[in-house]
Amino acid sequence: MTANNPFARLPEVPSFTLTSSTVADGQPLPTAQLSAAFGVPGGEDVSPQLTWSGAPEGTKSYAVTMYDPDAPTGSGFWHWAVANIPASVTSLPEGAGDDTASGIPAGAFQLPGDARAARFIGGAPPAGHGAHRYFITVHALDVEDIGVPVDGTPAFLGFNIASHILGRATIVPTAEITA
Numbered sequence: 021m022t023a024n025n026p027f028a029r030l031p032e033v034p035s036f037t038l039t040s041s042t043v044a045d046g047q048p049l050p051t052a053q054l055s056a057a058f059g060v061p062g063g064e065d066v067s068p069q070l071t072w073s074g075a076p077e078g079t080k081s082y083a084v085t086m087y088d089p090d091a092p093t094g095s096g097f098w099h100w101a102v103a104n105i106p107a108s109v110t111s112l113p114e115g116a117g118d119d120t121a122s123g124i125p126a127g128a129f130q131l132p133g134d135a136r137a138a139r140f141i142g143g144a145p146p147a148g149h150g151a152h153r154y155f156i157t158v159h160a161l162d163v164e165d166i167g168v169p170v171d172g173t174p175a176f177l178g179f180n181i182a183s184h185i186l187g188r189a190t191i192v193p194t195a196e197i198t199a
Contacts, residue, residue, distance in 0.1 A: 098134045
């Protein structure tokens with residue numbers, strides 16, 4: 021596992037509180053949050069429950085992302101990206117990131133991640149590759165609409181976030197497939 025932090029070269033901003041009844045910082049992803057789409061036994065591609073509070077004053081929307089910087093790609097792997105979550109929303113239920121975006125609030129949308137699916141794709145580190153970190157992040161933004169098209173990429177979302185970020189809250193669970 022490498023020590024790289026995907027936010028190291030981005031603007032430093034205040035943190036706020038992010039909690040989950042599903043995942044915990046530094047702990048393994050539960051089986052439901054692993055990827056059936058990538059053949060992980062027992063994986064279900066169920067997005068985690070998230071609740072946040074204490075975002076900076078002036079927050080007009082949120083974006084939520086899940087990123088694995090340890091993927092053997094040279095560019096990491098985007099598992100989930102949600103844009104334009106209204107500032108009045110401070111939680112997402114478990115399973116919100118399904119194929120129908122059943123728990124995504126009105127006005128918000130899921131972007132296609134690196135698997136090219138506009139939904140949550142669970143963790144799926146290659147067997148024997150070691151532990152991977154999954155940066156689940158809520159980004160507090162100073163605009164209601166981040167200006168990314170629904171078919172945009174999470175990297176483009178991240179580029180736009182960098183110039184509109186007010187605060188960032190992150191939980192980093194892990195996953196490892198041994199054989």
